[in-house]
Amino acid sequence: MRLERLDVRVKLAVFVAIMVALFVVTDPVLNAVLLAVLLAALVAAGTPMRGLWSMVQPLLLVMVLIVVVTMVASNQFTRPELSQVLFSVWGLQATLGGLLVGLNFVARILLMVTATYAFTISTPIDDLLAVMAQVHAPYWLSILVTTAISFIPTMAKKKDLIVEAQRARGARVKDSGPIGQIVSFVPIMVPLITNSILLADNLAVAMTNRGYGATNSMTSMRDLKLRPADLAVLMVAVAALVLVLWLRFSLGYGVI
């Protein structure tokens, strides 16, 4: 079943289950198993996976650094064999336990990124707004989210116009390294903020003109309905979470 068709509440529940599981587990092997199961499930659901790599790629260096640092900085493990020293450099001792702690962090990051990626690419903002309405979030909150999102293209267009206007007056926007970019950022922000304030002022009038605040509520335009497939996915996720919790707390597995 395509992820887009899954009920947004089920997706949220699965997302929360993954987050709980990956934090109770401190063993990289079990987290790697969880990651493998998640990836397999996403591929089976026909989720496009190409975008995931572009999210993971910039994190690679960070992940290597995490492993390097935790390898030498961790101590106090539950099992004595984990204190075994693998090698030492400049008086720093890299332990087996440290390596596993580092790898576990990496596995957690990958799990979080994958789960977030799957959730965001498959969930239109309207679904989230519908959930907000259903849990009786204040209606102004969903209006805030919608208007903020609908203004992103408007502001992006304004930014382009401002940059063009400055280039027309001889500004050298792109050429002087990170500091130069920050310096040329300032003159862009001034008109952008001025414009946003004017826009916000108009927006407040425009919303009132359309009756915003006439009642303390709004007609809801969408209903959410759970289908059998949604329930099935939910049950599988709950069962998997229970299994992980059982392994972790009854058998003591998955701890370093």
Add this chain to the structure above:
Amino acid sequence: MDRSLEVVGVSYRYPKADADVLHDVSVRFPTGSFTVLMGPTGAGKSTLLMTLNGVVPDLKEGTMSGEVHLDGVSLSGFRVQTITEHVGLVLQDPESQILGRSVAEDVAFGPRNYLVPRAEITRRVGESLAQVQLAGFEERETSQLSGGQKQRLAIAGVLALHPRVLCLDEPTSELDPAGRDEIYATVDALRRSGDVTIVAVEHASSDVVQRADELVVLKDGRVSWQGRPGDFFRDLDLVEANLVKPLPAVVIGSALAGAGLVPAADVPLGVDDLEALVRRLAGSRLPAPPDPAPVAPTSGRPVVELRDLVHTYPGGHRGLDGVSLTIEAGEYVALVGRNGAGKTTLAKHLNRILQPTSGSVVVDGIDASTLQPWELARHVGYVFQNPDHQIFCTTVAEEVRYGLKMAGLDAGEIEARVTEVLDFVGLGGVRDEHPFSLGKGERQRIAVASILALRPQILVVDEPTTGQDWAGVTSMMALIDRLNAAGTTIVMVTHDIDVVAHHARRVVVMDAGRVLADGPTADVLARTDVLARAAVSTTQTVELGRRLWPGATPLLDEAELGRHLVGSLTRADAR
């Protein structure tokens, strides 16, 4: 019962302002009528519209006296949200009124606030979109709409509340002629459909004069004139005194009236009636065509050469589809055509804000691709449409200094140029003011000044008159004319065909990324068939000349055509 919306003795002052923006204004809008508000910038037109649904004073605060009555009931004491169900207001800038990501979501915003049941909302969304000719657009993303479509969507969003009065603040000021026609088609349809009262602020005289039942002219916060639009526009002194743009047909007709050929009250407002009048006066002998104005010689020195210019935007849209054009030093060129025809895309190649996909741009004998944008900025100045995107300093002088510092001039030279250029554009007196404390016309001139300081030989101006009142249009165009007289080559992008006729000496008509026509202004404006293909209309003056003397080069100036007609018709009388 008295079915009307009535403003009774309203005065209003914005918070922290020194003076009232409205003084004792009383106007009556009968149910089902169409009233147009005109007058110079700052006269209080938008403020008056906002008093009609209570945004003034409720949201804007400030102090108001007097009352607004709907069907005899005072609106004071009602919340704005209660009034907006009856009196709808569409603001000037459609961008800031879009409240949904999809078209349907946006239109539904209003009725949802009143807890209208879902089925009824869906029905109203369809109905309102049909009223503004956007049926079938429900699932489109609002950010993908054109300017005219956004403007109509803003109207639909208010119509979905089923208001009895619809107030429109400059609904067409940012649109091309095709977009204006769309808006006025919507207004016409609404008028036919029943008893919606319409009140609109509008600068464009010719769109409203034949449509509106009533005209209210505001000046300095007071009603300076009120009555039938034709009576106002026939009185040129009155039009001038109120800083409103005169109708060319009336200028010609008034010349005839001045010579005693027609009673002043019978001066025609449109070209059809004017043509009939001239033919009636001439009888069997139509006056000879006027001698064409001499075409000014050009310098023969090319400053811009475009060869087979193609520009493809990311996503594959062809902005320019093979444009070749040579502009000589000292020329005054207007680029015209509908939105999206490629005018601005072409202009942006002149200073390399955009780079050609293929083809070449040669500026002053140098291939532009060998220059960086900041080097080109000294040859080609570019004044953008909205001054507020170009202003980012805290004083007027600082704003002008910015480009000069970027060019690396020494301090003495910079100060000399700042003083010179601010005096030239008439802003010497406000050099230490904050730009945003000044009016839009002045901000536009700051934008021009900051470009002029670099002393470009070529000046590109994008829509220099948009959103300005008649006084603003005249002073901006006088500034550009002076620059041209001093030797600067002008390339102007505009929708205002009257401005083109009176100022440009050469017109380039663009459509779908190509040049459709190119030549001396009078010749191009007479080719109405070509103009129509590019969704450009000609001026009343050229239209009359073309109809009276097909094939002859028409006069561009209505005063001149008026004198010619008077001259030849009175001579015919004497014989």
